[in-house]
Amino acid sequence: MLSPAETEALLLSLRISAVAVICALPVAIALAAFLAHRRFPGKSIIDGALHLPMVLPPVVVGYLLLVILGTRAPVGAWLLQHLGIRFAFSWTGAALASGIITFPFQFRAIRLSIEAIDSGIGDAAKTLGAGALDRFLNLTLPLALPGIIAGAITAFAACLGEFGAIITFVSNIPGETRTLPLAIYSALQSPGGEAEAARLSLLSIVLALIGVTLAEFADRRIRVFAGR
Amino acid sequence: MSLSVHIQHDFGGFRLAVDFTVEKPGITALFGPSGSGKTSIVNAIAGLLRPQQGNIVIGGETVLDTPSRICVPPQQRRVGYVFQDARLFPHMSVEGNLRFGWRRAPIQAEESEFARIVSLLGLESLLARRPTRLSGGEKNRVALGRALLSSPRILLLDEPLAALDAARKAEIFPYLERLRDEAKLPMLYVSHSLDEVARLADGIIIVKGGAVVAQGAVFDMLADLDISALTGAPSFGAVIDTRVSAHRPAEGLSVLDFDGGQLIVPLLNREIGRRLRVRIRAEDVMLAAEEPRTISANNVLLCSVSAVHETGVSHADVQLRCGRANFVARITRASSARLGLTPGMPVFAIAKSVIVDPQAQPVAD
Numbered sequence: 001m002l003s004p005a006e007t008e009a010l011l012l013s014l015r016i017s018a019v020a021v022i023c024a025l026p027v028a029i030a031l032a033a034f035l036a037h038r039r040f041p042g043k044s045i046i047d048g049a050l051h052l053p054m055v056l057p058p059v060v061v062g063y064l065l066l067v068i069l070g071t072r073a074p075v076g077a078w079l080l081q082h083l084g085i086r087f088a089f090s091w092t093g094a095a096l097a098s099g100i101i102t103f104p105f106q107f108r109a110i111r112l113s114i115e116a117i118d119s120g121i122g123d124a125a126k127t128l129g130a131g132a133l134d135r136f137l138n139l140t141l142p143l144a145l146p147g148i149i150a151g152a153i154t155a156f157a158a159c160l161g162e163f164g165a166i167i168t169f170v171s172n173i174p175g176e177t178r179t180l181p182l183a184i185y186s187a188l189q190s191p192g193g194e195a196e197a198a199r200l201s202l203l204s205i206v207l208a209l210i211g212v213t214l215a216e217f218a219d220r221r222i223r224v225f226a227g228r
Numbered sequence: 229m230s231l232s233v234h235i236q237h238d239f240g241g242f243r244l245a246v247d248f249t250v251e252k253p254g255i256t257a258l259f260g261p262s263g264s265g266k267t268s269i270v271n272a273i274a275g276l277l278r279p280q281q282g283n284i285v286i287g288g289e290t291v292l293d294t295p296s297r298i299c300v301p302p303q304q305r306r307v308g309y310v311f312q313d314a315r316l317f318p319h320m321s322v323e324g325n326l327r328f329g330w331r332r333a334p335i336q337a338e339e340s341e342f343a344r345i346v347s348l349l350g351l352e353s354l355l356a357r358r359p360t361r362l363s364g365g366e367k368n369r370v371a372l373g374r375a376l377l378s379s380p381r382i383l384l385l386d387e388p389l390a391a392l393d394a395a396r397k398a399e400i401f402p403y404l405e406r407l408r409d410e411a412k413l414p415m416l417y418v419s420h421s422l423d424e425v426a427r428l429a430d431g432i433i434i435v436k437g438g439a440v441v442a443q444g445a446v447f448d449m450l451a452d453l454d455i456s457a458l459t460g461a462p463s464f465g466a467v468i469d470t471r472v473s474a475h476r477p478a479e480g481l482s483v484l485d486f487d488g489g490q491l492i493v494p495l496l497n498r499e500i501g502r503r504l505r506v507r508i509r510a511e512d513v514m515l516a517a518e519e520p521r522t523i524s525a526n527n528v529l530l531c532s533v534s535a536v537h538e539t540g541v542s543h544a545d546v547q548l549r550c551g552r553a554n555f556v557a558r559i560t561r562a563s564s565a566r567l568g569l570t571p572g573m574p575v576f577a578i579a580k581s582v583i584v585d586p587q588a589q590p591v592a593d
Binding site for chain 1: 275307308311318328379
């Protein structure tokens, strides 16, 4: 049904999205937990900055990454020289770009579900002898689980569709950075590639549908678990 | 185990400044109208509110002392807190909730203690359930068990019955009474209901406008006319601590002994020797200067007048002492003048009705 190149693009897309979501998740949870019940000057600026990738054109994000992490850019050159880490023109760079673009999806869902937890429950846990870390692990995390799962699945589905940031930052290299959207784009650029583009588009639609349905299902199941 | 509280806190527009000490185990009611600062006091004891100034000592340990900058965090205070809205953890079973504080206690109670509390509160059949599937009364019992199992040095109860209807309240009362009668730890019971206080409390601390205005034993305080003037509530009447002393099935009556005499009530289904709180409303007490001989009322007690307060245009409340018990009679000012009531004068009090609440009786084991 799929050609080897197409299968390669599918598997690459899944891998890049999975890595992107898994790496961004702890950051999103930590920031969401930190910001949920705190008030301090400048909070709205931090909040806005964390939502920025959602509203910026992805090409701009890709460009910024290139400027900072390109092999000749200061940070990128240092990382390559001292740690041997290269993001530019590599699938890890594609994962980084997708992770940044879809970060707000996770952050937002997790923060909303943490804010929805009744703060009185935290007070009750305090009087029962639970310290801050204990409360985070045994109350905040399990009670925010619906938001965490839903956020992660939505972010995963969005990662599968990332195009602008990837093509700008890590280019369109078959087997390395050519994910499904990039493969569709390439097929459309080559003569007689319409059938391939149509197949891959259909595949993308199916994947997106599975993602959204899973998110909805997980959310409902876990809400039952969390007793809400 | 004792508790001493001396705190001051300015909420901006409302100032809390209270000083009190609780020495004995049993239930001490923090009584006062809504907004008088009762919940802030218990929050300060639990460590959920940090007063601007003050000193709190629980069982010899200073948990707050602002001059020396001591403020022990709530999770290290070993204070049990039962909130009005129960605040159970929704993602844990009832057993998970009960074991939450139990696991975290510095000195973990024995497994047998866990079983004892579960059976004391009648929670056996609920252990596997989720809090969302419990009734209001069941939630409160679980919250109470959860707090007790954290091995607290003192138990704070913030209007645990306020959110419940009468039937649910009746369901909780016996458990709280059992807890009181076990008298293992001091309990501070926040309430604005004199009914609850009369049934449960051993002592009362009256809070008004952010300050403690009176403190004393429940049997003295409820019948004290100065106190009812202070709370602004009409006199509650008398609450009397009695013991069942005899049953007379042939006459359909039971006899209750109290410190000052006997009361006759309709036959009770209770063992002899059981403690029982009864209430006699001020409106149900008549006074006579001479002993009435032929009268339908069963309870005629020789008392001495300790105070007369005129309330409103036509009525007077008369505080009476009978042995060590206090009674209150509400009569008209005209009757008071006719009898010539003055403090120290002996009178006969005729109680038309003695309220014996079946729920106020100890539950048979």
